[in-house]
Amino acid sequence: MSRIAYVNGRYVAQRDACVNIEDRGYQFGDGIYEVVHLYDGRFIDADLHLARLERSVKEIRLGMPMPLASLKLVLAEVARRNRVSEGLLYMQVGRGVARRDHAFPNTPVPVSLVVTVRRVPPYPSSLDGWSMSAITHPDLRWARRDIKSVNLLPNVLARQAAREAGAGEAILFDPATSMVTEGAATSFWIVDAEGSIRIPPLGPTILPGCTRAAMLAEMAEHGMRAEERPFSLDELAKAREAFITSATSFVKPVLAVDGKPVGDGKPGPVARRLFEIFARHVKGAPRNALQ
Incomplete structure (x- = not known):
């Protein structure tokens, strides 16, 4: 089964996922990311990660891509579509697509959001060998x-x-x-x-x-x-x-x-x-x- 990504409002096959070459995250690193561990279908410390995401985007004067409740639905849907219950979910929020210029776009552009997930080995049962x-x-x-x-x-x-x-x-x-x-x-x-x-x-x-x-x-x-x-x-x-x-x-x-x-x-x-x-x-x- 092909991995599914969420890219700016669409769920797409990850092999076909792409962003505009003038995306500011790609050109300037003008964005924020978070990684959340999934265990048994549950997002570990999601409240802490989402709070840090909100703080980070505020610190760089960037808006959230959508209300928090909607973002939670997107994260859950990406995990569901990929049938991942033990894995790592990655989300990246960027300032969007605009003509290349170091300063923020004069006219506001939509904030970008990319979400992916991948499977990881099961949570280790002990420290033996986990070092x-x-x-x-x-x-x-x-x-x-x-x-x-x-x-x-x-x-x-x-x-x-x-x-x-x-x-x-x-x-x-x-x-x-x-x-x-x-x-x-x-x-x-x-x-x-x-x-x-x-x-x-x-x-x-x-x-x-x-x-x-x-x-x-x-x-x-x-x-x-x-x-x-x-x-x-x-x-x-x-x-x-x-x-x-x-x-x-x-x-x-x-x-x-x-x-x-x-x-x-x-x-x-x-x-x-x-x-x-x-x-x-x-x-x-x-x-x-x-x-």
């Missing part, structure tokens, strides 16, 4: 990383550097201060030398991860505390544990950084506990459905 290594890499992104922009070239280059080093993620750091920011496509956490769970605080240099937010809420409900406090490459080198979170990685341990083991080089007790907690969140939380 990775990482490299550190200078953070060369723009100054508003809190906006989920489609401008991802620095992220692409960082991930490629990780791949060429045989690693699964690049952990980004500020070259001026050696302070860690996040992964190229993930939120990054450590358990420091004193046993505290830490993640860099939100701000213009950090994307407000939806899985991060859901994880922090789950931790609070289970009596676990995380410190939203900066940490350096030196502190990372001394960490007992490290792990990433994202809509595609859930909770994934990082066992080595730059070829050196983190802690004893095995998934630690904190990551194991958080994996169990988040698995229950994904599989049973009432909020994980489009309302």
